[in-house]
Amino acid sequence: MSTPVDLIVERYHHALDAVVTGDSAPMKELISKRDDVTLANPLGPPVRGWNGVERTMDHAISHFHEGEPTRFERISEFIGTELAYIVELERTRVKIGGSDELSPIALRVTTIFLLEDGDWKVLHRHADPITTPRSIDSIIQ
Template sequence: MIPAELTQAMEADHQALNALVRGDPEPKLEMFSRAEDVTLANPLGPPVRGFDQVVAATRRAVAQLREGEPVRFERISQAITADLAYVVEIERSRAKLGGADELIPFALRATTVFRREEDGVWRICHRHADPITTPRPIESLAEQD
């Protein structure tokens, strides 16, 4: 059984992602831990560590999208302990990406790790999202110049 506070945090995170695709990063940033070990690996850059770096990376990403539609979530897996939980989901939405004038569909494979912090609040301590949502050939692993 999922604790009520964690269910609320997961729902708040989904609402924050809806705001994010509309161009508002603030609700998502509220979800992140302020601890030194917080990490973010978003699909537009290398992983970052520390709240200030998470804020900067999130704002850079959100500056490149706008007017998005609510995200649809496909839950793949989850696990929960007393103070730690993770969720693996496919997140599907449409937004104006970059300089596009029309809504473009996109999907992200996302893993979000929540931690119950000292104040009892569940916050994101790690998030990784990338566009890999379908099978790919092994050659896709090759680094490109």
Template sequence: MNIQLTIEEYHKAADIFSRGNPDPVKKMYAHSDDVMLANPFGSTVKGWQRVSEALDLASSRFRDGEVKSFERIATYETNDLLTIFEIEKWTSRVGGKSEISSFDLRVTTTFRKENDNWKLVHRHADPIASFNDKGPIRGDI
């Protein structure tokens, strides 16, 4: 599969994830012992089983969401690996809150070519903090 089509599929999967469904993102991951996930809802996990469980937990925190945009900052590509760095602009109901929150995530994603398909092997996402004269202000996640 073409890497650009894979990235488009990944963006659609992230959007579906924002509504509480982890399945499309899970389908994009390699199911191997070296895959990793670091997200705002827990510690970094390694290995498909732990990543799968962490995706379930993280997606359960979101309802009625949408990823409004993906701003590509950098792309690093070889024949077998691709890493992208993006700013994702989200809206979602987070946790038990009834109101919809807006927040931006700073995300590094790596794909690896496996049997002529690009598979997700690493995602690190964290909320972008704002600062005022009293220190950092974090979003709702």
């Protein structure tokens, strides 16, 4: 039997499939509009608040088109009464920018969901390309 969190994760995964085709609308429906919503994507620094999240998301998604459905590998999850999170690896292939070639993408992602007025919303998403071990030198800036 599916739980409400299972249903939001399923909707979230479908929204991510839309993202790699260049369609941000399904994801925007799922993201909280709270002042403390945050997004940390691989293309820039973290942003806080709906306006910054929307602007950052629009910029990133504008580069994607004709992507394939994403494959998800669940690493861990927690489901509480008002808060839930998932840690996953996301893998897909997508055409980026003006390219006609599909490029593989792999991301390590943590997503936090919050129950708002009876509806689960994405409160935080952090995605980075670290999906394999790296040397300690890789963190030096």
